[in-house]
Amino acid sequence: MSQIELSVPIVTPLAQVLGQPFTELPADLYIPPDALQIFLETFEGPLDLLLYLIRRQNLDVLDIPMATLTAQYMQYVDLMQAHQFELAAEYLLMAAVLIEIKSRLLLPRPVVVDEDGFDDDPRAALVQRLLEYEQIKAAAYQLDAMPVVDRDFAWVSVWVEQQIAPRLPDIEVGDLLNAWHSLLRRTRLNQHHHVTAEGITVRQRMSDILRRLQEGASLPFESLFEVNAGRLDLVLSFLAMLELTKEGLVSLIQTQPYESIFVRLAER
Amino acid sequence: MLTTPETAKLILEAALLSAVEPLSFAQLKMVLGEEWQNDQIRKLLQELQGEWANRSAELVQLASGWRFRTRPEFQPWLARLTTEKPPKYSRATLETLAVIVYRQPVTRGEIEEIRGVTVASSIIQTLMARGWIETVGHREVPGRPALLATTHQFLDDLNLRSLNELPPLSELVQVMSQESLPNV
Amino acid sequence: MLTTPETAKLILEAALLSAVEPLSFAQLKMVLGEEWQNDQIRKLLQELQGEWANRSAELVQLASGWRFRTRPEFQPWLARLTTEKPPKYSRATLETLAVIVYRQPVTRGEIEEIRGVTVASSIIQTLMARGWIETVGHREVPGRPALLATTHQFLDDLNLRSLNELPPLSELVQVMSQESLPNV
Numbered sequence: 001m002s003q004i005e006l007s008v009p010i011v012t013p014l015a016q017v018l019g020q021p022f023t024e025l026p027a028d029l030y031i032p033p034d035a036l037q038i039f040l041e042t043f044e045g046p047l048d049l050l051l052y053l054i055r056r057q058n059l060d061v062l063d064i065p066m067a068t069l070t071a072q073y074m075q076y077v078d079l080m081q082a083h084q085f086e087l088a089a090e091y092l093l094m095a096a097v098l099i100e101i102k103s104r105l106l107l108p109r110p111v112v113v114d115e116d117g118f119d120d121d122p123r124a125a126l127v128q129r130l131l132e133y134e135q136i137k138a139a140a141y142q143l144d145a146m147p148v149v150d151r152d153f154a155w156v157s158v159w160v161e162q163q164i165a166p167r168l169p170d171i172e173v174g175d176l177l178n179a180w181h182s183l184l185r186r187t188r189l190n191q192h193h194h195v196t197a198e199g200i201t202v203r204q205r206m207s208d209i210l211r212r213l214q215e216g217a218s219l220p221f222e223s224l225f226e227v228n229a230g231r232l233d234l235v236l237s238f239l240a241m242l243e244l245t246k247e248g249l250v251s252l253i254q255t256q257p258y259e260s261i262f263v264r265l266a267e268r
Numbered sequence: 269m270l271t272t273p274e275t276a277k278l279i280l281e282a283a284l285l286s287a288v289e290p291l292s293f294a295q296l297k298m299v300l301g302e303e304w305q306n307d308q309i310r311k312l313l314q315e316l317q318g319e320w321a322n323r324s325a326e327l328v329q330l331a332s333g334w335r336f337r338t339r340p341e342f343q344p345w346l347a348r349l350t351t352e353k354p355p356k357y358s359r360a361t362l363e364t365l366a367v368i369v370y371r372q373p374v375t376r377g378e379i380e381e382i383r384g385v386t387v388a389s390s391i392i393q394t395l396m397a398r399g400w401i402e403t404v405g406h407r408e409v410p411g412r413p414a415l416l417a418t419t420h421q422f423l424d425d426l427n428l429r430s431l432n433e434l435p436p437l438s439e440l441v442q443v444m445s446q447e448s449l450p451n452v
Numbered sequence: 453m454l455t456t457p458e459t460a461k462l463i464l465e466a467a468l469l470s471a472v473e474p475l476s477f478a479q480l481k482m483v484l485g486e487e488w489q490n491d492q493i494r495k496l497l498q499e500l501q502g503e504w505a506n507r508s509a510e511l512v513q514l515a516s517g518w519r520f521r522t523r524p525e526f527q528p529w530l531a532r533l534t535t536e537k538p539p540k541y542s543r544a545t546l547e548t549l550a551v552i553v554y555r556q557p558v559t560r561g562e563i564e565e566i567r568g569v570t571v572a573s574s575i576i577q578t579l580m581a582r583g584w585i586e587t588v589g590h591r592e593v594p595g596r597p598a599l600l601a602t603t604h605q606f607l608d609d610l611n612l613r614s615l616n617e618l619p620p621l622s623e624l625v626q627v628m629s630q631e632s633l634p635n636v
Binding site: 278279281282283285286287291295298299300323324325336338339342345346348349 | 462463465466467469470471475479482483484507508509520522523526529530532533
């Protein structure tokens, strides 16, 4: 153990001390493989082992008897070393740390109080780490005890009936206007297409009249007017009728003057 | 584990609510345990079905087993969650529709004249299948081309009472001349 | 579409029952439509929670939204349906997770410092694959080590709204009983 450099600061990454001194371990010690296996699964590293030793003997973490602890710790490390246990390197670093603390405690030291008013105890950093690690251990235990999805409960996921009809595009009035705009813009460039601004309602009425005429052969002229709908509506129907006649879509038939006028679809 | 029928029903409900596949009767029996008779399980399932009547989901028996599914009438709301964009009609379809709206009754040839391009049969078919346009007559010229017009359903689907509610063309032309309109 | 509060509640229920992810408040609002006020929606959610009390599932509020989950007491029965056992994490994995939970954002080196041992890559990979941790940045020191933090999914999977719901570390120091450890 004396090969370990004692000045290694506690907080440096452990890998830095994975030095050559530990590559050749004594091979003459025997540990039953199962025991080592249990050991491996039991402790999560040197801090865990230290905590175990401290707690097992009801030692005060804040006033660790370094000699006792170091001696016990070394017994375990010797066991591990014997089996060329991969984690031994980390355990060896801790051994170095413990020995360093122990030796510093042995040295006569002046009573130095640092800026925070704390006694400069060589054990302070180790104690800090042990307490922090203990908290994390408790947190891990706590996390494991919490209900976790799939282990302790399941998400509800109810099947949604597939929509039978495919989703159809929706349009808005704006889409229609835009289409018409772009159309007009194009047709303005081709002036020979005569697109006039015309009452859309007349066109709609024209469609309605055609729809009705499809049902019967010919209808009385008056029957195509909704008398109670108001004057505007009458004018609308009249204009639609004129336009239909002009476009040759309907024929107006009057057999004798002052007789009823009949409307029917135009025939050739 | 000893369970009351009430707890057993809750267990079945939990299993069915969380299952991603329909659960077969054998699976439901496995969940409850062998001490439950088929008759009892069937009774519990029927009771569950009854309890879920008029709720947001229903317990249905399918070929492969039992499962909860949301009621179809809520589908329109659930569909709002799907991130996929709703399909859109092509510009050609929209323009064809616009011509029919503003120039009805109109033949396909007349639409082509206004648009300056051929109108594909598929466009007319799409709009007819949607129930938005229909044939209201024929122009008595060679070939007797169909006269196309918009339907009541078109007005309903666009939430219009009548085409009146569309801005008159004269206004459109004015707006157009300002050249501020977006290109479709 | 005009809906009564009762229908709106059923719609919310249908959406939440069928969702494969927690639904955020914004999504729930989207489902119901803009005409529903936040207050009204919150009230409906509370009512739903109340109606589901003592049922097989419960409506819970998680980090990323609302979701139904089966009650833990029914899990022993539900577990009979799956042959695969949920993952049981080693102490090393749980401790690594605990460090990330309480010290995030944290580098692997810092985790190793606290635990006093090397953290195997497989542990980090396991937690990443579960979707519980992720890289949220890099510490600007040589090697630019990744800074690890927990995800929303971690909170969701543990049925938490935020990390605040976890007990503070200081309260956790409770001597772990190691009586069962073997003497080596």
